[in-house]
Amino acid sequence: MTGVIVNQTSQTASGAVCAHWRDFLALTKPRVMTLVVFTGLCGLLAAPGHIHPVLAFTAILCIALGAGAAGALNQWHEAEIDALMKRTANRPLPAGRMDRQAALHFGVGLGVFSVLLLGLAANWLAAAILAVSILFYVLVYTVWLKPRTAQNIVIGGAAGAFPPLIGWAAVTGDVSALPIALFCLIFFWTPPHFWSLALFVKTDYANAGIPMLPVVAGEVTTRRQIWGYTAIMAAAAMAPVLLRLTGPIYGTTALLLTALFAVLAFRVSVNRERDPERMLAERRLFKFSILYLFIIFGAVVVDRWVYA
Numbered sequence: 001m002t003g004v005i006v007n008q009t010s011q012t013a014s015g016a017v018c019a020h021w022r023d024f025l026a027l028t029k030p031r032v033m034t035l036v037v038f039t040g041l042c043g044l045l046a047a048p049g050h051i052h053p054v055l056a057f058t059a060i061l062c063i064a065l066g067a068g069a070a071g072a073l074n075q076w077h078e079a080e081i082d083a084l085m086k087r088t089a090n091r092p093l094p095a096g097r098m099d100r101q102a103a104l105h106f107g108v109g110l111g112v113f114s115v116l117l118l119g120l121a122a123n124w125l126a127a128a129i130l131a132v133s134i135l136f137y138v139l140v141y142t143v144w145l146k147p148r149t150a151q152n153i154v155i156g157g158a159a160g161a162f163p164p165l166i167g168w169a170a171v172t173g174d175v176s177a178l179p180i181a182l183f184c185l186i187f188f189w190t191p192p193h194f195w196s197l198a199l200f201v202k203t204d205y206a207n208a209g210i211p212m213l214p215v216v217a218g219e220v221t222t223r224r225q226i227w228g229y230t231a232i233m234a235a236a237a238m239a240p241v242l243l244r245l246t247g248p249i250y251g252t253t254a255l256l257l258t259a260l261f262a263v264l265a266f267r268v269s270v271n272r273e274r275d276p277e278r279m280l281a282e283r284r285l286f287k288f289s290i291l292y293l294f295i296i297f298g299a300v301v302v303d304r305w306v307y308a
């Protein structure tokens with residue numbers, strides 16, 4: 001596998017590595033970013049008012065490019081840490097397929113370009129929120145909190161919650177109750193999403209010296225916290241219905257999906273399995289967390305269109 005990838009890079013006369021375009025793509029964490037971009041798209045589609053389809057496409061492209069820039073700068077900063085973890089060791093920087101400077105230039109260039117383009121195509125409020133999300137993910141989460149505290153993802157997770165606000169602001173030029181409720185939903189969804197995964201990749205984080213919750217506080221505390229945040233997330237998921245911001249389509253979908261999420265989170269909270277290979281409840285919750293956000297955000301859009 002490694003041999004194949006190494007063949008895709010070449011070296012200049014000065015010894016610098018010329019990375020393949022696939023490595024630049026990998027730097028943007030494309031799989032994670034699909035959901036980030038989807039929540040931004042749903043924020044845009046749920047917003048009242050009209051935006052020209054070309055501008056709408058540009059706005060979503062800017063969210064994708066901005067999120068990709070954030071991912072690239074995260075990998076630029078964490079090259080040494082990524083080399084210590086099985087899950088991340090084959091990324092372009094730790095695997096030696098790309099120079100760190102190229103990753104830095106790529107990340108900064110893409111970030112600046114995405115913010116400026118969004119400001120020019122949509123408005124400067126949307127661009128400012130995009131800039132805040134990039135800076136929040138890179139500086140607050142990656143550089144400051146991640147290596148220091150087990151609460152890193154609780155606070156740092158806010159970065160991933162901004163896209164619905166960006167999409168909404170791109171159309172309306174402001175933010176209001178519904179996009180703020182959607183921000184809260186992603187914010188409180190992030191701890192169960194990430195800690196369910198952290199339970200079965202705990203050894204990786206321990207080896208890399210990153211103070212993720214299962215490493216520093218133990219598995220029992222992590223399982224309890226997953227359950228606690230799921231309860232708050234459930235309240236956030238129902239808030240748009242209680243505040244009459246959405247109708248019965250969203251209400252029914254949110255109720256059913258959140259009930260299922262709660263069942264899976266409860267199973268994790270009472271599970272005492274210690275072998276990461278056999279942590280089926282945790283793997284199930286992690287996978288379902290992704291499906292959950294896709295469907296619930298889709299339901300917001302369908303609901304707003306049907307009851308508009």
Ligand code: HEM
Pocket residue numbers: 029031032033034035036039087141152153156157159160161186190193194197290293
């Ligand atoms: C600080 C907050 C978060 C942390 C620490 C986190 C961490 C992770 C990690 C470590 C993975 C494993 C997959 C990989 O190595 O790429 C993952 C997967 C994933 N995350 Fe998160 N995540 C966070 C927030 C979010 C947010 C806000 C979204 C989207 C709204 C998201 C969407 C996804 C998706 C779609 C995957 C699956 C990717 C795949 O199929 O490989 N995550 N997350």
Ligand SMILES: CC(C)=CCC/C(C)=C/CC/C(C)=C/COP(=O)(O)OP(=O)(O)O
Pocket residue numbers: 029032036063066067068070071074078088130133134137146157159160161162163
């Ligand atoms: C501009 C914008 C909308 C940005 C959103 C960026 C964002 C917060 C994305 C989702 C979170 C994410 C990729 C976490 C990975 O955590 P990690 O970096 O700890 O994971 P790793 O160990 O895989 O590097």
